Amino acid sequence: MEDYLEINKNSWNAKVEPHLKSDFYFVDEFLEGRTSLNSIELELLGNIKDKSILHLQCHFGQDSISLSRLGAKVTGIDLSDKAIETAKDLALQCKTDTQFVCSDVYDLPNVLDEKFDIVFTSYGTIGWLPDLKKWAGVINHFLKPGGKFVMAEFHPVVWMFDDDFKRVTYNYFNEKPIVETYEGTYADFSAEIIQQYVMWNHSLADVLQNLIENNLAVKNFQEFDWSPYPCFKHVEEFEKGKWRIPQFGNKIPLVYALKANKKSS
16 A cells, blocks of 8 residues: 555545534634543643643644643644644644644654654554554654653554444454545544545554564553544443443443653663
C-alpha cells in the first residue's frame, strides 16, 4: 500500500467540513471555552503548565488547543492539510499560541527540529500507521530525556468486530492492510461523503513492545469498559459522557491508556 498516505489524506480532508458541523465536535461550545479533553488522558497528563507538548495526529486541533488552555506550549501535527488550516483558524479564534504543522508522522523528524517534555496522542490514531516500530522511534526522537509519552486509544478488541458488533470480522493482529470504502463518518453517520481508507490493526503487544524497544519505560497502563465518545454504531450512554455497546455491557474493553517515560540514558 505505497499510496496509503494519499488515500488517507484525501479521506481526512473530506471529513473536515462535516466534522466541523457535527455535534460530535461541538465547535461553537469549544470556541466559548469547553475543553475537548477527557478524564482518562487528563489524569495521565497531570499538571502540564509550562510544559512543551507534541500532539501527534491532532485532526483540526481541538485537543491541542485544549492543552494550550491548560498552560502548555503545544505543537500539533496532522497529515491533512485541510485539518491543519482549520486548526490554525481555530487557534486564532481561541486566542491561543498553539502551533500546527502538516506532516506525516514518519516524516516529522525531517520537518520539525525540536524536543518536547511530553508527546501525546489519542483516540483513533495508530490504526492509520502501518509500522509501530517506526512510530515508537519518532516518539523517542522527539522526547527529551526523562520526558513522557501519554496515549489514550480505542482498544484493539473493538476493531475485531463488524460495524454492527454482531460477528468477529477482522484479525486482532496486524495481518495485512484493511482497505475499505465507507459512507458517512464516525462523527456523523448520515454525512454525505464516501471515502476509501487504509488502516491496520495493532495488538497491545505491538504497542507496548515497540515502546519498550525504543527506550520508553511504561509506568502506567489502564483498560476501560467504556468509551468517552459515541463514535461506534448502536452505543448507549450509561453515565454522562460514557458509552458502551449494549450487547457487551461491561464485558469487553473499549479504550486503553498508558504513560511511558523516556529513559535518561
